Amino acid sequence: MNIVRTAMLLAFMTALFMAVGFLIGGRGGMMVALVVAAAMNLFSYWNSDKMVLRMYNAQEVDARTAPEYYGIVQRLAQQAGLPMPRVYVIDSPQPNAFATGRNPENAAVAASTGLLHALSYEEVAGVMAHELAHIQNRDTLTMTITATLAGAISMLGNFAFFFGGNRDNNHPIGIVGTLLAVIVAPLAAMLVQMAISRTREYSADRRGAEICGNPLALASALSRIASAAGRVPNYSAERNPATAHMFIINPLSGERMDNLFSTHPNTENRIAALQRLAAEMNLSSTPARPAATPARRSRSVPTAGWGRGGSEPPKGPWS
Template identity: 65%
Template sequence: MNYAKTAILLAGMTGLFVGAGYLIGGETGMAFAFLLALGMNAFAYWNSDKMVLRMYGARQVSRNEAPAFYDTVADLSRRAGLPMPKVYVIDNDQPNAFATGRNPANAAVAATTGLLARMSREEVAGVMAHELAHVRNRDTLIMTVTATLAGAIGMLAQFAFFFGGSRDSRNNPLGIVGVLLVVIVAPLAAMLVQMAISRSREYEADRAGAEISGQPLWLASALQHLEETVRGSPNHTAERNPATAHMFIVNPLSGGHGDSLFSTHPSTANRVRRLREMAGGLGVNVEPVVRRRRGPWERLGRRTGPWG
């Protein structure tokens, strides 16, 4: 059901983009919009992972630099039937993580130093299982396409605002009304579709990630912990690039609320409830996870963290 919903929403996003091109420039505008979408998505397909990792200053780590973190990702990748992804660490105090890459063979997972410093080993495993579920479900590519199309629709709206649309009624029967629809309605509709796709994929990644780790409550505990701490640690890079917010396991933007009309993520309470129900169905003790005392700090490049 989630896959069908995502396919419908992606088709709607593509149709919205091509329709916006028609409203601006008639048949010529529609053809231009279609070619622009192809070009932008081809560029995003090959380069989006490098762009976002560079944007957040992520640095690749080896097993020698972060043995516990690296080994956990390796173990979960084997459980998920995935190739070993590249492993990155982001020097940021906000606890968060994301996955990127056009397919499982070219995937990368990244965690902030804030996540590694504040989470127990079990919670980090729950978070990384969630991110690997995104890789296995190819959500990283889906979200790249939606973000690219949403950005392109915004560009078309700006073009329509400054230059107006086709005055040829044969190609653009709505005239100035069509231009106004592109300027006002199209970006809003694109944002709503993008948010709907993101929320749908987060729920599915929670479920699949819990299956990969075999412990739904590890992720439930991590989500509760993230909810308590992420708002107090602003992510300035994410604030400057809000189009990337949907990539993270929880919304990195200040003031973000789950399951609202304009939210990229489901509410944490709903996610935790579903995971606890899943744990109950598996016969797992659904009492709150007791976080064990953290072990000695593990060296992570120039920094250290309590994950070992």
């Protein structure tokens, strides 16, 4: 049902984009808008992951530089039947995480140092399982397309504001059509983008809980991340608000949950859904951490958050 709903919303977004082009320039404007949308989506398809990771100065880690964190992702990817994604760390005190990439074969997951320090092993596993669920559901590609189309519609709206619509007598746009292109279309595009984001989060929560086998750990992680996100700023996200929908919890300090303009569902509603899933799975408490082979610690640390100066091994609540 989520796939059908997302497809319908994407179709609406594309039609809206072409309609704005028509309002501005008639049939010719509609075709130009379609070509621009295709070019932007093609560029985003190949480069969106690199652009986002660069925005957050994410540092890639491996089994040597971050053994526990990398091991969690590796174990969960195997359980989900996914190729091993690239693994990144963001040096940010706000606990949060996101996934990116055009497909499972070219995917990446990123967690902040704040998340790795503040959450337990089971909670980190729940969060990373949620991000792997986004990859498995190809949500990263869907959200890239919607974000690109929403941005392009806003761009066309600005163009209509400064240059006006087609004044041809055979194209009755007038001031009303211009206002639609400037105000209504970008607003509708933003609402569609947010609707897709909220739909995808519930789906990723459920699939992530199935991957890690621990809905309650993911629920606990959501509660702790949401609480910290309201107190700890994420300056990179504040500078790039268009990427807020990628995170497991909205990282922006000014966001308001559970309203028409929210990129994420209400956290309490997500937690309640996970608790119901735990009841279905007959889970009443958080399972113990699975046994793991001791990992070799590294003397080289990729970010300041794990061992200032690079002379200490990675630190975390499970180390």
